[in-house]
Amino acid sequence: MESLETRQLLAADGIACRHNVYDAEDVNDDGRVSALDALLVINALSDERSDDASVFTDVTNDGNRSALDALRVINRIGNDHEVTSIPSIGPGPLIPNAPEVVSSIDGRGNNLTHTNWGATGxxxxxxxxxxxxxxxxxxxxxxxxxxxxxxxxxxxxxxxxxxxxxxxxxxxxxxxxxxxxxxxxxxxxxxxxxxxxxxxxxxxxxxxxxxxxxxxxxxxxxxxxxxxxxxxxxxxxxxxxxxxxxxxxxxxxxxxxxxxxxxxxxxxxxxxxxxxxxxxxxxxxxxxxxxxxxxxxxxxxxxxxxxxxxxxxxxxxxxxxxxxxxxxxxxxxxxxxxxxxxxxxxxxxxxxxxxxxxxxxxxxxxxxxxxxxxxxxxxxxxxxxxxxxxxxxxxxxxxxxxxxxxxxxxxxxxxxxxxxxxxxxxxxxxxxxxxxxxxxxxxxxxxxxxxxxxxxxxxxxxxxxxxxxxxxxxxxxxxxxxxxxxxxxxxxxxxxxxxxxxxxxxxxxxxxxxxxxxxxxxxxxxxxxxxxxxxxxxxxxxxxxxxxxxxxxxxxxxxxxxxxxxxxxxxxxxxxxRNTSAVGLQDNVFFMRTELRGQVYADTSPSSEPNDRRGIEDCLIELMDQDSKVVATTRTDRFGNYRFRSFSLTGDYQVRFVDSGETLTASITNGDSRIRHLDFMLADIDA
Missing domain, CATH: 1.10.640.10 (Haem peroxidase domain superfamily, animal type)
Known part of the structure; x- marks a missing residue:
């Protein structure tokens, strides 16, 4: 067996920064990509002690903080768009040739010196x-x-x-x-x-x-x-x-x-x-x-x-x-x-x-x-x-x-x-x-x-x-x-x-x-x-x-x-x-990361654009499954935003604004569904 001298290094969690798997450029995870997100990344670059306890500064998901993270946020500002998965590239017509020598069924001879290492028995x-x-x-x-x-x-x-x-x-x-x-x-x-x-x-x-x-x-x-x-x-x-x-x-x-x-x-x-x-x-x-x-x-x-x-x-x-x-x-x-x-x-x-x-x-x-x-x-x-x-x-x-x-x-x-x-x-x-x-x-x-x-x-x-x-x-x-x-x-x-x-x-x-x-x-x-x-x-x-x-x-x-x-x-x-009739799976099937997100805003907002709306804080929102059972609740933040991320299974869901009783329907079709703009307008509120 090899030496264990360096094994202690394995215990260190070398990544001192976090990545927002739902929306990479939303560094503070407030539902909006703004100059504040870019500023948080830039500040983290100059502060080596930052442990990202509450923000996500690894925008590129490469395990590091760098200028590329800030640049990606800056490029996104003012050009907000739906987050979509990058499709995987399946194998093309090339089928790799078999090696000149293939492994034995029982594992013997894999190691030419220690021929029984890894073998059966x-x-x-x-x-x-x-x-x-x-x-x-x-x-x-x-x-x-x-x-x-x-x-x-x-x-x-x-x-x-x-x-x-x-x-x-x-x-x-x-x-x-x-x-x-x-x-x-x-x-x-x-x-x-x-x-x-x-x-x-x-x-x-x-x-x-x-x-x-x-x-x-x-x-x-x-x-x-x-x-x-x-x-x-x-x-x-x-x-x-x-x-x-x-x-x-x-x-x-x-x-x-x-x-x-x-x-x-x-x-x-x-x-x-x-x-x-x-x-x-x-x-x-x-x-x-x-x-x-x-x-x-x-x-x-x-x-x-x-x-x-x-x-x-x-x-x-x-x-x-x-x-x-x-x-x-x-x-x-x-x-x-x-x-x-x-x-x-x-x-x-x-x-x-x-x-x-x-x-x-x-x-x-x-x-x-x-x-x-x-x-x-x-x-x-x-x-x-x-x-x-x-x-x-x-x-x-x-x-x-x-x-x-x-x-x-x-x-x-x-x-x-x-x-x-x-x-x-x-x-x-x-x-x-x-x-x-x-x-x-x-x-x-x-x-x-x-x-x-x-x-x-x-x-x-x-x-x-x-x-x-x-x-x-x-x-x-x-x-x-x-x-x-x-x-x-x-x-x-x-x-x-x-x-x-x-x-x-x-x-x-x-x-x-x-x-x-x-x-x-x-x-x-x-x-x-x-x-x-x-x-x-x-x-x-x-x-x-x-x-x-x-x-x-x-x-x-x-x-x-x-x-x-x-x-x-x-x-x-x-x-x-390629071996079943299943299609439309998320790129990485080991993750079931889905999100429903929306906003409660006042009807006196000067524009229908999300960034210009007056969001309403502390509104109770319920998530219901196809049987109308409430499976999660949350409240809007200071910008009027809410989100649900803990989905046990795909399928049809309803989001209900409790104050008005209004509901919106959303269908989660795969493990990478992210649905935005499930918005509610709160009427008759003072300007």
Whole structure:
């Protein structure tokens, strides 16, 4: 493993300025672009101490303040216009050639010196020391409360869960789970040592009869052969798939699986007559990863990229009609893998961590071990569990419901459902629905009904995350901070500013030096430009940097010129739109950033132009959904302006001026809809 000496640098949030994602030139976010906005940028340029606590001076969104930011504001003054998205440039006719040597299915030989690095069957890495109770293999946390007790106190989520404050869409968990299944798999169907989760007496879901004898079934992961023999050789777990971001969830991590997914005709992969994944005798999707049927959203992602492979294969055959099946398959596989890598590093990670947190790519590094760290797979990258919604929906291209939503708890292992619904509306929903905030709150479908009702297979994913961390002997939150080069915390207030959460953590753990890692990560206050906290971001950045730098076949190490440009211009939006009937998606489907904005003004205003109106302050405005339910309220500012930005889903909305009862209708069609000039005139007011 590479040295950790510079890892502390990852903890610094290097961006000291903020960007207004809704309207870049509106630096003070007052609804108008004026000379004041330019002045704020200019003042910030001359004041290095400015931390942009209340303004947005990174107008160009490049992570810096510069004269270009001021110039862009100045050019906008007097020429106000609607803000529109810059469309992405989909790939042109060029399909990058496959590299002369393609990566092996099982990951072996990627590193020419350490041929097993990143290959299937390798031990998970440890950044922090193992913390087994006996120093060898006994589960950690023997003196801590039951994970179910912790889950009940910290993770109960109401139906009005807060949506992500940075505007992340449901694709943050759809993509996160998709690539998670490309990187790691330690849990098997084999029954290891029983390590049941103790259920507190009278638990309303798991022990309603107050027997005090209930447990949630749980089994330990198997140890790597030869480990767990002494304190000098503690138990280690195994990654059963490749550690590379190499499309293994699409193609498999062994030759037998890879072959079973192919037609061996024209380089294509097996699909049904409806262009869906084939199903086995149990109705489970046949895919490169055994978990493809865990929920229909995940199955849809697998289907999408099988379609992309076959689309590429068909185009390659047109370009090179003499190419044989193997040549076409490997070229399409290499391009699909590169697209997955590009989307992950250019869209997903910046959306999650903010721009500037990951180090820039400096080329292949043969000394970087791409192996999966147990802190990453067993704790940090399980953050997506808190972002899921209770329902999965299906939307048309106008952002409106095609059919009733499906409860998440009813969407587990139902791959056959896609034969009726298809994947188009489901993927449109993922782009058009807001993710829940990344925190300790987890929806009921995951906390009480995971894979079935209690007593009939139902489990608690929060409790399982905590128990799995203890199974793997993860170090506590504070010890892990130190292992990653971060200073330890001294109080619970150093982890979170939420006083209620501080008190609950204290009641459960007593000390900041004994917090289960997953709990500590989810409790962290978020970094300024990220949707995660300091240690979470550091663990994720460390893993994805090693995954990238230690991969000889990483797309930026393989392609250059126009081929590289084609790959980097391909967004997830493009993959969806060319393989489904979905159109009009926002450029970056990882964000659901919509806005309705207007003004209340007096009818005595000398002009109908917004900048000349006399705005009325402190007017109550309500936002109502299609069922006329009030979902948000606000008051106009001193200029009479109001705005709504927290939209859980696209669709039809009404804005009501409470004083007059007047309403205006607006339709949110995609995750980048910004509708202005929903204005109300207040009559009979004194001049």
């Amino acid at each position: 390798q031990m998970l890495l440890r950044i922090a020391p193992a913390a087994y109770a006996d120093g060898v293999s006994a589960p950690a946390g023997a003196n801590r409360p039951s994970p179910r007790v912790i889950s009940n106190l910290l993770s109960t989520n109401s139906s009005d869960s807060p949506i992500n404050q940075h505007g992340l869409s449901a694709f943050v968990y759809a993509w996160g789970q998709f690539i998670d299944h490309d990187l790691g798999l330690s849990e098997t169907e084999q029954q290891g040592e029983s390590f049941g989760i103790v259920v507190p007496t009278g638990d309303p879901h798991f022990d309603p009869d107050q027997t005090g004898t209930k447990t949630i079934p749980f089994h330990r992961n198997e140890f790597a052969l030869g480990t767990g023999t002494s304190t000098d050789n503690p138990a280690q777990q195994i990654n059963l798939i490749t550690a590379f971001l190499d499309g293994s969830m699409v193609y498999g991590s062994d030759e037998t699986t890879a072959a079973s997914l192919r037609t061996f005709v024209g380089g294509r992969m097996r699909v049904t007559s409806n262009d869906l994944l084939p199903l086995d005798e149990h109705g489970m999707a046949i895919a490169g990863d055994s978990r493809a049927s865990e929920n229909i959203g995940l199955t849809a992602m697998h289907t999408l990229f099988i379609r992309e492979h076959n689309r590429l294969a068909d185009e390659i055959r047109i370009i090179e009609p003499a190419a044989d099946d193997e040549t076409v398959y490997q070229r399409a596989r290499a391009v699909v893998t590169a697209i997955v890598q590009s989307i992950t590093y250019n869209e997903f990670l910046p959306a999650l961590l903010g721009r500037g947190f990951m180090t820039a790519y400096a080329g292949y590094n043969s000394t970087a071990n791409p192996g999966i760290a147990t802190e990453f797979s067993t704790a940090a990258f399980r953050l997506g569990h808190s972002t899921l919604r209770e329902e999965i929906g299906f939307l048309d291209n106008d952002g409106k419901a095609l059919q009733d939503e499906v409860a998440l708890k009813d969407a587990y292992f139902r791959a056959s459902m896609l034969e009726e619904t298809g994947i188009d509306g489901l993927l449109k929903f993922d782009a058009s629905a807001a993710a829940n905030e990344i925190d300790l709150g987890v929806v009921d479908a995951l906390r009480n009904f995971l894979f079935g009702p209690p007593g009939a297979g139902g489990m608690d994913l929060v409790a399982m995350n905590i128990q799995r961390g203890r199974d793997h002997g993860l170090s506590d939150y504070n010890a892990t901070r130190e292992a990653y080069g971060l200073p330890p915390v001294s109080t619970f207030a150093d982890i979170t500013g939420d006083v209620t959460l501080q008190n609950r953590l204290a009641s459960l753990y007593g000390s900041v030096d004994d917090i289960d890692l997953w709990v500590g990560l989810m409790a962290e206050d978020h970094l300024l430009d990220a949707s995660v906290g300091e240690l979470t971001a550091t663990i994720i950045a460390d893993q994805f940097q090693r995954t990238r730098d230690g991969d000889r076949f990483f797309y930026r190490n393989v392609w250059e010129g126009q081929a590289l440009q084609t790959l980097e211009q391909t967004r997830l939006k493009d993959v969806i739109e």
